[in-house]
Amino acid sequence: MIDMGSYLEFCKTELQAYLQGLLHTDGLATRLYEAMNYSLMADGKRLRPALLMATAQTFGVELQRVLPAAAALEMIHCYSLIHDDLPCMDDDSLRRGQPTNHVVFGEAIALLAGDGLLTEAFALLARPIPEVPAERQLRMIQILASRAGADGMVGGQAVDVERTGGQGTLTDVQFIHLHKTARLIQAAVEIGSLFPDLDEKAQEALSTYGEALGLAFQMVDDVLDVVGSTSELGKTAGKDEAEGKLTYPRFIGIEETRRLAEETIARGQEALHRCGIHSPYLAELQSLVLVRSH
Amino acid sequence: MIDMGSYLEFCKTELQAYLQGLLHTDGLATRLYEAMNYSLMADGKRLRPALLMATAQTFGVELQRVLPAAAALEMIHCYSLIHDDLPCMDDDSLRRGQPTNHVVFGEAIALLAGDGLLTEAFALLARPIPEVPAERQLRMIQILASRAGADGMVGGQAVDVERTGGQGTLTDVQFIHLHKTARLIQAAVEIGSLFPDLDEKAQEALSTYGEALGLAFQMVDDVLDVVGSTSELGKTAGKDEAEGKLTYPRFIGIEETRRLAEETIARGQEALHRCGIHSPYLAELQSLVLVRSH
Numbered sequence: 350m351i352d353m354g355s356y357l358e359f360c361k362t363e364l365q366a367y368l369q370g371l372l373h374t375d376g377l378a379t380r381l382y383e384a385m386n387y388s389l390m391a392d393g394k395r396l397r398p399a400l401l402m403a404t405a406q407t408f409g410v411e412l413q414r415v416l417p418a419a420a421a422l423e424m425i426h427c428y429s430l431i432h433d434d435l436p437c438m439d440d441d442s443l444r445r446g447q448p449t450n451h452v453v454f455g456e457a458i459a460l461l462a463g464d465g466l467l468t469e470a471f472a473l474l475a476r477p478i479p480e481v482p483a484e485r486q487l488r489m490i491q492i493l494a495s496r497a498g499a500d501g502m503v504g505g506q507a508v509d510v511e512r513t514g515g516q517g518t519l520t521d522v523q524f525i526h527l528h529k530t531a532r533l534i535q536a537a538v539e540i541g542s543l544f545p546d547l548d549e550k551a552q553e554a555l556s557t558y559g560e561a562l563g564l565a566f567q568m569v570d571d572v573l574d575v576v577g578s579t580s581e582l583g584k585t586a587g588k589d590e591a592e593g594k595l596t597y598p599r600f601i602g603i604e605e606t607r608r609l610a611e612e613t614i615a616r617g618q619e620a621l622h623r624c625g626i627h628s629p630y631l632a633e634l635q636s637l638v639l640v641r642s643h
Numbered sequence: 644m645i646d647m648g649s650y651l652e653f654c655k656t657e658l659q660a661y662l663q664g665l666l667h668t669d670g671l672a673t674r675l676y677e678a679m680n681y682s683l684m685a686d687g688k689r690l691r692p693a694l695l696m697a698t699a700q701t702f703g704v705e706l707q708r709v710l711p712a713a714a715a716l717e718m719i720h721c722y723s724l725i726h727d728d729l730p731c732m733d734d735d736s737l738r739r740g741q742p743t744n745h746v747v748f749g750e751a752i753a754l755l756a757g758d759g760l761l762t763e764a765f766a767l768l769a770r771p772i773p774e775v776p777a778e779r780q781l782r783m784i785q786i787l788a789s790r791a792g793a794d795g796m797v798g799g800q801a802v803d804v805e806r807t808g809g810q811g812t813l814t815d816v817q818f819i820h821l822h823k824t825a826r827l828i829q830a831a832v833e834i835g836s837l838f839p840d841l842d843e844k845a846q847e848a849l850s851t852y853g854e855a856l857g858l859a860f861q862m863v864d865d866v867l868d869v870v871g872s873t874s875e876l877g878k879t880a881g882k883d884e885a886e887g888k889l890t891y892p893r894f895i896g897i898e899e900t901r902r903l904a905e906e907t908i909a910r911g912q913e914a915l916h917r918c919g920i921h922s923p924y925l926a927e928l929q930s931l932v933l934v935r936s937h
Contacts, residue, residue: 483777
């Protein structure tokens with residue numbers, strides 16, 4: 350049994366130290382870099398990097414080696430938050446307990462800060478990683494791009510935007526949650542699983558675990574938006590309903606959403622067990638996601 | 644002597660054929676894909692892909708092998724146009740002779756279409772390329788990311804936004820043009836130069852050529868914005884002055900800008916000659932950029 354609270358804190362501290370001073374310029378675009386760092390250094394849970402670290406560590410990979418990849422993943426997450434918060438999207442003013450990027454830097458710079466972080470993520474993931482063959486690193490980049498792009502997160506966001514305020518169906522919710530949220534969380538596990546030299550079956554099991562964790566995470570997030578407070582969340586509570594977002598509770602209620610999250614987590618657990626992967630890290634992360642909903 | 648007009652037309656046709664149907668989905672994000680394809684398939688000069696192809700072809704690389712990289716570069720260019728045209732940026736309504744993306748699809752989908760194209764570019768460039776070692780391909784991705792990102796195009800765009808409407812200096816113009824425009828054109832040559840197995844000196848010479856071509860291209864573009872017509876340009880003419888953009892003509896006049904463009908092109912030519920690289924393709928592309936300004 351590991352103390353997951355301390356472990357997450359440890360991952361966060363390591364990541365923070367790595368990110369500190371990573372993005373700097375001696376050119377004229379100082380305001381842009383300030384905006385990028387403003388969102389990147391904001392106090393977040395850092396779930397995706399921690400998940401990547403936990404996956405790699407499960408197979409004995411040294412933490413320092415995965416930090417650039419973990420940072421790349423967090424940059425993608427951060428860029429998506431900046432763009433999501435823009436007036437033409439969700440128009441939100443609070444994120445991670447601080448004013449959103451465009452509130453501080455204006456819309457144009459916020460838009461570019463997002464573009465900058467998205468692009469920098471790939472620069473980072475393309476830097477040679479010791480002991481990882483270049484072919485496998487290309488695979489990491491393909492995964493990051495496909496999970497984050499139009500076939501993944503961006504696609505989910507687009508359907509979310511189109512359906513917001515409208516009727517929608519449970520199928521729409523499933524698509525949105527799978528793509529908007531689960532795909533990038535899944536990528537964290539998938540990329541982490543490419544540091545050790547695992548066989549295809551193990552990689553697939555981990556991918557299933559990641560997808561399930563991501564889906565459950567968004568289900569719990571839906572629940573929290575209803576039952577949580579703004580100060581607890583670090584973002585505006587009750588926004589989903591106010592904006593007419595499609596969420597699980599809207600279609601199946603809070604209790605059933607909680608149950609579905611548990612069932613989904615169990616599916617991921619099952620995939621790992623069938624493959625003989627026993628990881629206290631990955632198991633604890635599942636519990637942590639679920640416990641938030643209660 | 645080659646007929647550069649026909650060569651560019653040939654490159655354009657090959658690229659168009661490759662792009663056709665490349666981005667499609669069987670998921671729910673059909674509108675997003677429509678928006679991405681709307682801008683990607685619009686009739687453009689395709690200068691960057693052609694430059695990449697011309698560079699590779701100079702060293703006997705087969706055209707088919709470079710198409711994915713050329714397409715990736717065009718996706719980056721397209722995403723930057725979509726984001727630049729947004730109301731919070733240049734707020735333009737005409738691009739490549741058609742209504743801008745957000746005019747047709749709305750701001751939210753346009754923003755996401757840009758994000759999608761940017762991300763897809765890296766997915767494409769990370770697909771294994773026959774006969775190119777994976778290490779060298781990682782280098783291509785690093786170049787694309789650093790030339791397109793906050794240290795390159797996005798940084799130039801950010802400083803452009805900040806200085807627009809203000810006083811600015813010639814140093815600002817130089818920074819903006821180098822980063823906003825030249826860096827991605829330079830990347831086209833640099834990535835093209837990684838298909839053959841060239842030594843470092845040749846790669847550096849080609850990089851210098853690409854930077855010079857990119858700078859001259861933007862100088863000529865500044866001139867065209869003053870002396871050209873909207874129908875010729877496929878975008879709104881006279882916009883730079885109306886918006887208070889920093890341009891070369893504003894600081895040194897039209898004639899001096901033309902002269903500086905010629906001098907810059909000569910610098911690139913010189914770099915190639917010193918290295919013994921004689922390419923009718925690359926020479927003709929230089930002439931083509933200059934001839935537009937007269």
